[in-house]
Amino acid sequence: MMQIDARGMYYRDLNKMIKEAAWAGETEFILDNVNGQRYIGTGVDRKVNITINGVPGNDLAAFANGPVITVNANAQDAIGNTMNDGLVVVHGLAGDVLGYAMRGGRIYIKDDVGYRVGIHMKEYRRQVPVIIAGGRAGDFFGEYMAGGIMMLLGLNRKPGQPLAGDYLGTGMHGGVIYLRGEVAAYRLGKEVAVFALDDGDEKTLQKYLGEFCDCFGLDYNQVREEKFCKLVPVSHRPYGRLYAG
Template identity: 25%
Template sequence: MKEDLPTQRIDAAGWSSAELLAKLQGFQEGDRVNVQLEGQKALSGICAGIDQALTVKVEGAVGNFACLLASQATIDISGDVGDGFAHSLISGHANARGSAGDFLAAYAGGGFVSVLGRAGFRCALGLNGGDVFVRSSVGDQAGCSMRQGTLVLGNGAGEQLGAGMLGGTIYVRGEVKSLWAGLRNIRMKDPDFLRLSLLLARAGIKSDGRDFKAYAPKAAK
């Protein structure tokens, strides 16, 4: 680990997403980078396609499709993120301290996506193996068409939770407005609690997961 390495600062005011990505690609594996975006228009595609084990802290809000197809990196965004955050994430950790727009972590095939604020419509759409955590409320149809992976919702869910879900598991704490007809409540066992508590710990939340309920599609085993 390179915990003791100094963080390198980039003032990206006025830069395009492509310029920022090119700059980030010049860093070494394990480097820690702080990117200043505050006061700038929210750029789309920030950190898209980044494929190095960097730790990137972005100060400010970002636009749509940030972290698309990203892998290995740990990306922490201090502000809000737009629609399609961490779309098709491959691996690594994408974290937003603000709120996320619609289609959070759509089709993410791996890695971990966490949002400490709210998330919009159809979060975890078509989730394909990644793990997603939203601390505050989410919009309707969370977990829509999920295939694999885990969605953890810390403050309830909107209408039609898990609509069209094919696989994976949803853990919810709080009120669910309505469930999709093909979804069922499953009894949580010790491995579920362990898995859930580890995911919550990764998002910086200490909990044993005893106050969560688990859901899976009826067709799935």
């Protein structure tokens, strides 16, 4: 195990230390006193475990291909940018643009997330990216989504609070978004529609939502007590008319 005190450490020095140790065979990292250092886990292509005590900066796990990263606090923007494989678990809230162009792996956020989460997510061959947020989301959740699975649970919302902001699923042309509870129709993008769950959806929830609950010590059956619905695109080429002659 490699334990690093990141207090005051320049982000490039920290990331170089992690990568060199991972390439040399180290598999367990504990990073203490992290305070905004960017790019932690970026480009790491090893099956390593990284535990972060503190708040990491932007682009956590960008281009990652296998690491398991646990954040015992909040996290900032662009987690999992173009992520290929691995798991990120955040025991708090996270910022904007999570999972940008993500094509594999899982991102689990215990609490709220910001704007444009899941933008341009896509599936790649057998890889199916997954993002689950336990709280609420800002505008443009699932924008231009081309594949993968997203879930929004609203576990912490108060009566009357919306599950998500506006433009939910705008431009979406692939994948599926699962919502725990209802969402007002005026918040939806024109490219999506609401459907009931089928048997395949139930299996998907058991697999990924079950793992999410295990990560955060939640009771899966209690989480499932509220009704879920799903958003899927009603067009595979929502903007085709803009580019076709």
